[in-house]
Amino acid sequence: MKKSIWKTDWQNAGETSSNNMEKTIPPIEKASYVEIETYQLNELRKVLHYVIGHSAFYKEHFKRNNISPDTIQRLSDLQKIPPVSKHDLQKHQKDFWCAPTDRIIEYTNTSGTEGEALTVPMTESDLKRLAYNEALSLACAGGSSKEIYQLTTTVDRRFMAGLAYILGARELGAGMVRVGPGIPQLQWKTIAEIQPTALIAVPSFLLKLIDYAESNDIDYKNGSVKKVICIGESIRNSDFSYNALGQRIKEKWDIPLYSTYASTEMATAFTECDAGRGGHLHPELIIAEILDDEGNPVVAGVEGELTITTLGIEGLPLVRFRTGDICAMHTEPCSCGRNTARLGPIVGRKHQMIKYKGTTCYPPAIFEVLDSLEEIIYYQVEIYSNEYGGDEVMVRYNAQESLFEKALTDRFRASLRVTPKLERISQETILSLVFPGTSRKAVKLVDRRSQLVIK
Numbered sequence: 001m002k003k004s005i006w007k008t009d010w011q012n013a014g015e016t017s018s019n020n021m022e023k024t025i026p027p028i029e030k031a032s033y034v035e036i037e038t039y040q041l042n043e044l045r046k047v048l049h050y051v052i053g054h055s056a057f058y059k060e061h062f063k064r065n066n067i068s069p070d071t072i073q074r075l076s077d078l079q080k081i082p083p084v085s086k087h088d089l090q091k092h093q094k095d096f097w098c099a100p101t102d103r104i105i106e107y108t109n110t111s112g113t114e115g116e117a118l119t120v121p122m123t124e125s126d127l128k129r130l131a132y133n134e135a136l137s138l139a140c141a142g143g144s145s146k147e148i149y150q151l152t153t154t155v156d157r158r159f160m161a162g163l164a165y166i167l168g169a170r171e172l173g174a175g176m177v178r179v180g181p182g183i184p185q186l187q188w189k190t191i192a193e194i195q196p197t198a199l200i201a202v203p204s205f206l207l208k209l210i211d212y213a214e215s216n217d218i219d220y221k222n223g224s225v226k227k228v229i230c231i232g233e234s235i236r237n238s239d240f241s242y243n244a245l246g247q248r249i250k251e252k253w254d255i256p257l258y259s260t261y262a263s264t265e266m267a268t269a270f271t272e273c274d275a276g277r278g279g280h281l282h283p284e285l286i287i288a289e290i291l292d293d294e295g296n297p298v299v300a301g302v303e304g305e306l307t308i309t310t311l312g313i314e315g316l317p318l319v320r321f322r323t324g325d326i327c328a329m330h331t332e333p334c335s336c337g338r339n340t341a342r343l344g345p346i347v348g349r350k351h352q353m354i355k356y357k358g359t360t361c362y363p364p365a366i367f368e369v370l371d372s373l374e375e376i377i378y379y380q381v382e383i384y385s386n387e388y389g390g391d392e393v394m395v396r397y398n399a400q401e402s403l404f405e406k407a408l409t410d411r412f413r414a415s416l417r418v419t420p421k422l423e424r425i426s427q428e429t430i431l432s433l434v435f436p437g438t439s440r441k442a443v444k445l446v447d448r449r450s451q452l453v454i455k
């Protein structure tokens with residue numbers, strides 16, 4: 001049995017046994033703002049001691065910037081530490097690793113959204129933390145040991161989230177049916193047999209499941225499934241109303257949808273409660289800041305770049321990691337009783353901002369227009385540079401015959417004030433672009449400005 005290098009406090013902060021987790025919100029989440037801050041400050045200092053002792057990168061990074069654990073006297077002193085970027089992580093991969101090979105029991109990786117996929121090594125303690133994190137997340141979305149989850153994502157291909165759902169459901173004492181991705185027929189056959197109460201699904205796949213049910217006379221509205229944990233795609237606008245994708249689902253199947261946001265690097269999920277007003281931060285697992293372009297914190301409710309510091313991670317802990325994701329943090333108390341901050345929907349990736357014909361937007365705003373037209377079946381957005389160094393946008397799509405290009409053009413003008421270049425292509429061609437065979441996810445965006453393929 002491998003002993004943990006350091007005892008972290010999340011094990012004490014929360015209720016980790018499967019018997020009481022379902023009934024109790026961990027005390028720290030209902031504590032006052034001051035208590036949460038004091039708690040996080042203490043945890044943060046442990047993290048700094050740990051990374052100085054174990055990470056070649058942070059040892060050097062702190063030395064160069066004259067940072068020691070004593071630099072941090074209050075939580076806001078975190079701002080004295082220069083943030084690290086995805087580029088730093090890619091360039092110095094193993095210098096971030098804090099555990100020797102004989103302690104690493106899982107090698108997960110990122111989906112390779114930006115350049116090379118990044119390996120995230122995990123120790124026994126990290127897997128326990130991941131289980132705790134996901135149990136908290138599922139419980140936040142109303143889960144308990146009575147729940148039976150049907151998982152419609154992959155669990156292999158080094159996918160951390162798939163593993164997290166399994167471990168989290170187990171920690172919660174809930175049931176789990178691992179059907180895996182795709183194959184609507186098998187999903188519905190399993191639903192009929194096992195009677196799961198909740199699906200864990202990518203929202204656009206949920207639409208496909210509904211389509212299949214409708215064309216095969218499956219009475220999905222009166223079945224066992226009573227909620228969906230939505231992953232990978234946003235279902236809400238910044239004001240928490242449903243976006244086009246969320247609306248399309250709700251119009252067909254009016255069951256509770258819980259949005260969740262997570263990433264492999266942070267190994268932590270932000271999941272909505274019943275209030276549906278942003279994903280809750282769990283203070284025993286992560287510290288989150290929202291920074292402007294100059295690296296200064298913005299006030300609550302204002303969008304900026306999510307920057308995180310992980311708590312309690314042994315393998316690849318991160319201190320002030322700039323995620324590249326743009327969102328706002330909301331700090332007013334939530335009706336669920338938690339006093340923890342919540343993250344609003346991700347509006348885009350920082351470096352993916354498009355400057356196009358005098359207007360600026362992030363790719364999800366383009367997806368939103370395409371998702372709002374039911375006639376569009378598949379699409380891919382390509383961004384590239386023109387000869388003057390400006391951005392160009394090309395949308396390739398496949399649609400039902402009833403859709404005229406003018407309807408699409410009008411929709412773009414109304415929402416974004418400009419229309420990208422449009423190209424209607426065959427289903428076969430679009431499928432080969434969107435599902436190239438090597439990706440864990442559908443490729444909706446190709447950003448050729450920096451030769452990056454975004455998945």
Ligand SMILES: [Zn+2]
Nearest residue numbers: 273275334336
């Ligand atoms: Zn809440």
